Amino acid sequence: MKNRYFFIIIGLFFFFFIVLFEGLKNPNVYIPELQEEKNLSKFEAIDFYSNKKISSLEIFNDNKFYLINIWASWCLPCRQEHDYLIKLKEQNLIRLIGINYKDDSENARKFLNEMGNPYSKILKDSNGTVSIQLAAYGVPETFIIDKNKKIIKKIIGPIDKKIYNEILLIIK
Amino acid sequence: MKIIKFLIIIFLYFYSFSSFSNEKYSELETKIHKNLRCIICQGQSIYDSQSDFAESMKLVVKQKLDSGMSEQEIYFFFKNQYGEWISYDPAFNTKTYFLWGLPVLIFLLGGAIILRKLAVLKN
Numbered sequence: 001m002k003n004r005y006f007f008i009i010i011g012l013f014f015f016f017f018i019v020l021f022e023g024l025k026n027p028n029v030y031i032p033e034l035q036e037e038k039n040l041s042k043f044e045a046i047d048f049y050s051n052k053k054i055s056s057l058e059i060f061n062d063n064k065f066y067l068i069n070i071w072a073s074w075c076l077p078c079r080q081e082h083d084y085l086i087k088l089k090e091q092n093l094i095r096l097i098g099i100n101y102k103d104d105s106e107n108a109r110k111f112l113n114e115m116g117n118p119y120s121k122i123l124k125d126s127n128g129t130v131s132i133q134l135a136a137y138g139v140p141e142t143f144i145i146d147k148n149k150k151i152i153k154k155i156i157g158p159i160d161k162k163i164y165n166e167i168l169l170i171i172k
Numbered sequence: 173m174k175i176i177k178f179l180i181i182i183f184l185y186f187y188s189f190s191s192f193s194n195e196k197y198s199e200l201e202t203k204i205h206k207n208l209r210c211i212i213c214q215g216q217s218i219y220d221s222q223s224d225f226a227e228s229m230k231l232v233v234k235q236k237l238d239s240g241m242s243e244q245e246i247y248f249f250f251k252n253q254y255g256e257w258i259s260y261d262p263a264f265n266t267k268t269y270f271l272w273g274l275p276v277l278i279f280l281l282g283g284a285i286i287l288r289k290l291a292v293l294k295n
Binding site for chain 2: 028029030032035041102127128129131132133135137138
């Protein structure tokens, strides 16, 4: 009888050891990826140039593809992806909306003067609340909005060549 | 002299509480902050966290409350945005039935073992 208990306990010990050991190998950082297409929620923000409050309904009112890019002048990966944003603008198939995240306006202007401005509209997000309305996670982050105003793709991190080609495939 | 010392200590005692109390947020806001997980400093609620992201989430909670949203609507908003993970109160579904069921199972199993032991002792 005692022997049986001994083996059961040892068996359970190894079972839990293996389960927990295997569990250690899984990444335990949660990343809020886009699970399904979502309607773009309505939000309000301050226009970067005019400093006037503007509603998302006024911005996303054309039957076009839109790209929302969250960026900041202090964000190094934003510099890496900027050339791809300029190239996307040159394609003239998608309208780019920038959200300037927790940034100093003067630094943001310098950034755009130096790197070029691919955005047809820039919104200020000085306290990070606009980005949360979009379910953003950090900077840089990019959302592709289709003609039905649905978020069809979310890119966490900078746009690279592969993602750039994926975006082109979607909008062409 | 002793009385003055005593009064100073009493004053400092209560003053320390008043300066540490969380007056920046209402009771309801604090409750909601405790139930929402911070995405950046994972494992902490936004109440515990002082990361930039958690501070922004707290501002959104305030904005939503000011716009007339209820507590449940705010949880729903965040779950809809970031997934079920953001809430410290996971819903009962196929992904979480093990989480909810396991304590009940262990309780029943433990109860059964105790009852069996008692029956053996009686005999």
